[in-house]
Amino acid sequence: MIERTSTPATIAESPTNTIVLDVTGMKCAGCVSAVEKHLLNQAGVESACVNLLTGVAAISTAATTVTASELAAKLTASGFPAQPRTVAESNDRAIRLQQRQDKYAQESKQLVWQLITAGVLLVLSAVGHFTQPTTHLHHGSAVLTNFWWHWGLATLAIAFPGRAILVDGWRSLWHGNPNMNTLVGLGIITSYTASVVALLLPGLGWECFFEEPVMIIGFITLGRTLEQQAKHRAATAFDRLLSLQPTVARLVSANPDRPQAIEIPVEQVKVGEYLRVLPGEKIPADGAIRWGQTTIDESLITGESIPLVKQAGDLVIAGTVNQSGAISIEVTRTGDDTTLSQIIALVEAAQTRKAPVQKLADTVAGYFTYGVLAIAILTGLFWYFIGIHNPNLMPPVSTLAPLKAAIAVMVVACPCALGLATPTAILVGTGIGAEAGLLIKGGDVLEAVQQLDTVVFDKTGTLTEGKPQVTDIFSPDTMSATELLRQAAAAESVTNHPLAVAIQQEAARLELTLPSVLEAHTEAGLGVSAKLLTNNGENQVIVGNQPWLAARGIEIGEDLQAVADKLTLTGKTVMYVAIAPATDLELTNLTIGLIGVTDRLRSDAIETVKQLQELGLRVVLLTGDKKPVAKLIAAELGITDIYSEVLPQDKARIVKSLQTHPLAHSFEDRQIESSKSPIQHRVAMVGDGINDAPALAQADLGIALNAGTDVAIDVADIILMRDRLLDVVYAIELSQATLTKIRQNLFWAAIYNIIGIPAAAGVLYWCGWGTMLSPSAAGALMALSSVSVVTNSLLLKLNHRRN
Structure with a gap:
């Protein structure tokens, strides 16, 4: 058993405010580093996280010390146009989706025209260059082999498709934040200027290479077009989530005999109102069906591919599709409180939370451009002298x-590949997860998954269905089993604990009329005591486990204890019921009985445990049940590490002990282990209830089933929307696959630059291998690196969900 100690007090934290800015003008990881550094230099800013792919900056500030408008103005002045994301915009995500799509369409159109122009100029330049590749090309008679013709092609390439690169590169350099466009722009201008000098002063003996700026611009434009298409495909899953937001609701009367409906904007719907939803329409808000029966397609919310039959009393989720019948629902949640809005908010937040491995990449990228400029200068000096x-x-x-x-x-040199390595993989990974009903809250979560070695499961409602059923009732001769159940159900009516609900449901099934509750007191993990008004007067009723009765000096007779032990050996949970007249303060005239309750394992619980163990993870069971019951359940699941008779307040402490010590099954074992050197374990906690929230927060990785409470979902790192236990395995596998892609991307970006920069500097040629790398070939390689990183992230979509 776990030792009972007081729970540590929570340390008070100073109030903070979160500001979200939409930032444009970022081209590479160096820009991300510059934006974060600029934000952190502002008074009141405590932390800043910037996403290159989505153009979003999430800033934590000391409350009331700085405003979003001030930060946006500072960023805009530093060369990165920014604007606050207002409340109205966040509430109307349909507008933001349309803005994203319009922006993508506009950028795509511009890039296509730039690509066509650059392509035509590149072909004309290449034909002339390879037809007569001599340094005296300007003496040729053919137009395509004339240097003045090539000067015109290069000038057009710089003035039109290359203008955006040069303008952005110069702007970034002017503000002291040189980026990828700065490097490319310097290369283009330098090669163009040298060729113009060679053309105007042939006596210098220099060669003209006007084809280089044309080819550089062409290759880079091609690479950016492919890159943008790949990034758009990476964001499609998230855009599909945004598109689920319905825009119109059909308001009806609460009286089913008055079917007249009024169409209103969905943002004007209020809690408690009634909405009519016809077949083929999206559910406008979270609610409960009051009239009608239908099937609902929840696949894009929960990942459940099979439509679910819904009838009066069942809950429905905003954004899901009503397939077969007309229904009327009573609204329970609207706006940002709906499940869909919360999912979207979680996915958006996940895209701004970086994996720790990216922080190093961003730090390196912040100095990358300066380093490349220094290497370029040293390269030129080396070859000249x-x-x-x-x-x-x-x-x-x-x-x-x-x-x-x-x-x-x-x-x-390509800092862009470094900047895209993490956000593209996270965008794809979180998008795939959202489609499958898995919400992963950020890049830091992915890294925590990679280091896991232990998974702890709460039993009730997690490994089990969370719907216990009464199986046995034993009462003394002085009271019938029905009367014992009736009074126990009345006492338990003040709590929604699964065992209490089971007793209440059994009383409802037998259509018993419950006594009135005059007063009641509950103790988490122990039981309830209540004063009831019965037909025979007022009674004291105590329902709970044996320690709960023992604390009140109530002893269990040997005969009744033998019955309880027998039930326990069959895997049932025993609830003791003690009843006495309210005037009997000493509890001398007691009626004591018991109620046996069982909770079935989830259908996929055994397979989930097996697959986790096959992944090399230790699986631990936490339960408040007595040791014999816990052992029976653990044996059925194939779990050998068990903590039984656990009180709710002990769960977080057990998780903490597992993080620093080898597995121990009793307090005495942990005392022995505590004398040894601490061993750091990475522990995941899987739970669903409010009692699990502290343990979910304490664990290195918290996984919550969506059927659980809001507080458990708030503190968890991964949320399983389908309420399907096997998704624990898939969540871990998807997280590991996503982090693997991040590391592959960062490795490729690093290796590319480690090999590419020395090759461009002529190291291989100096060593006798090959020839000097031309600027145009360098441009093609640079474009390839960014495209390859985004494409590699898209390969995550091959990671299919388990059925």
């Missing part, structure tokens, strides 16, 4: 090799 004078290099190095090498270094 040393490289071109080396007679052993074959083919010999031209006088413009230092400049070309420096340009290639600037163009090949």
Whole structure:
């Protein structure tokens, strides 16, 4: 048994405010680092997290010290146009979805025209270049092989498809935040300027390479077009969630005989009003069916592929589709309180929470551009003073090799790949999870999943269905079993504990009339005591476990205890019932009986435990049941690590002990283990009730079933919307797969730059391998790196959900 100690007091925290800004102008991870650094330098800002892919900045500030408008103005002045996300905008996500789609359509149109223009110019330039690739091309008679023609092509490429790159690169440099466009823009302008000098001053003996800026612009525009399409595909799952928001509701009277309906905007619907929903329409708000029967498609909310039959009294979720029958619902939640809005808010928040592995990448990216510029300068100086004078290099190095090498270094470097590595994978992973009914709250959660070694399950409502049923009633000769149940049900009517509900439901099934409750007191994990007004006067009724009765000096007779032990050995939970007249303060005239209750295991509980163990995870059972019952359930599940007779307040402490010590099954065992060196374990807690919330918060990873309470869902890191236990396994597997993609992306981005920058600097050529990397080839490689990172993230969609 677990030792009972007082729960530590919660440390008071200073009030904080969360500000969300929509930020534009970010092109790479260096921009993300610059925006975060600028925000953190503002007075009152405690933390800032910026997402490159979604263009969202989430800022925590000391309350009332700084406003969203002030921060947006500061960012705009620093070269990153920003605006606060207002309450009205967050409440009307349909507008934001339309704005996203309009923005994507506009950007796509611009990129396509830029790509077509750049493509035509690139083809014309390439044909002329490869037809007569000499340094005296400007003496040729054909138009396509004339240097003035190539000068015109390069000028057009810079003025039209390349203008956005140059403008953004210069703006970022001016504000002291050089980015990828700065590097590429410097490469384009440098190669163009050198070629113009060679054209105007042929006596210098320089070669013209007007084809380089044209090809750089063409390759980069192609890469960005492919990248944008891939990013749009990555965001489709989240956009589908946004599109579920209905815009119109049909308001009707609470009287079913008055079917007249009025169409109103869904944001004007209030709790308690009645709505009519016809077949094929989306449910406008969370509610309960009052009239009608239908089937509801909840697949995009819960991941449940089979439509569910719904009738009067059943709950429905906003955004789900009414398939077969007309129904009327009473609204229980509207606006941001609906399940759909909460899902969308959680997914949005997840996209701004970074995995710890990304923080290093963002820090590196913040200095990346400065480092690349330094390497480019050193490369040019090396080849100018040393490289071109080396007679052993074959083919010999031209006088413009230092400049070309420096340009290639600037163009090949790609901080963009570093910036896209994490957000694209998280966007795809959280989107896939949302479609399957899994809500993963952020990148930091993914890293916690990767390090797990222990999974702790609460029993009631998690491993079991949470719907116990009364199986046995034993009463003394002085009272009938029906009367014992009637008074026990009345006492239990003041609580919604699953065992109490089971007793109440059995009384309702037998259509028993319950006595009035005059006063009552409950104790979590123990039981309830109440004063009832019965036909024979006032009675004291105590219902609960044996410690609850023992605390009041009530002893259980040997015969009744033998019955209780027999029930316990069959896996049933025993509730003791003690009844005495209210005037009997010493409880000398007692009637004592018991009620046996059982709760069936979920159909997928055994398979869930088995698959978790196959993943190499230890599985631990937490239950308030006595040890014999706990052992029977654990044996059926295949669990060997058990904590029985656990009080609600002990759950968090058990999780904490598992995080720092090997598994121990009693307080005495933990005392022995505490003398040893601490062993750090990563523990996940799976629960559903309000009593599980502290343990969910204490665990390295909290997983809550959506059937549970709001407070459990609030503190959990992963939420299972389908209320399906096997989704615990899939959530862990999807999280591991997503983090694997993040690491693959970061590895590729790092390796690309580690290999690409030295290759562009001419290291391989100096060592006798190959030739110098041209600026245009460097541009093609740079475009490829970003596309490959986003495409690799999209491969997560091959991770199919278990059935």
